[in-house]
Amino acid sequence: xxxxxxxxxxxxxxxxxxxxxxxxxxxxxxxxxxxxxxxxxxxxxxxxxxxxxxxxxxxxxxxxxxxxxxxxxxxxxxxxxxxxx
Numbered sequence: 888x889x890x891x892x893x894x895x896x897x898x899x900x901x902x903x904x905x906x907x908x909x910x911x912x913x914x915x916x917x918x919x920x921x922x923x924x925x926x927x928x929x930x931x932x933x934x935x936x937x938x939x940x941x942x943x944x945x946x947x948x949x950x951x952x953x954x955x956x957x958x959x960x961x962x963x964x965x966x967x968x969x970x971x972x
Contacts, residue, residue: 909957909964918948948972 907913924939952969 903951907953907955909955912952912954914950914952916946916948916950918946918950920944921947 901917903915903917905913905915922942922944924941925943926939926941927937928940930937950971952967952971954967956965956967957963958965
């Protein structure tokens with residue numbers, strides 16, 4: 888894969904290796920927990936900015952799920968992929 892990246896002049900930001908078995912779902916996450924203001928107090932004057940009064944933490948980043956299923960003769964691998972942002 889790194890040779891492909893060099894040939895196409897691409898840059899990998901993340902390269903993750905994850906082992907799993909046939910029929911077993913695997914999940915990998917690359918996230919940051921970010922605090923967002925959800926409620927604000929009204930400013931005292933028109934020149935002031937609103938002040939946050941309540942906060943909520945959310946995950947920001949990528950989650951990737953996959954589930955391989957290998958056929959009994961081991962010639963076919965069905966792969967269920969679920970990327971999320």
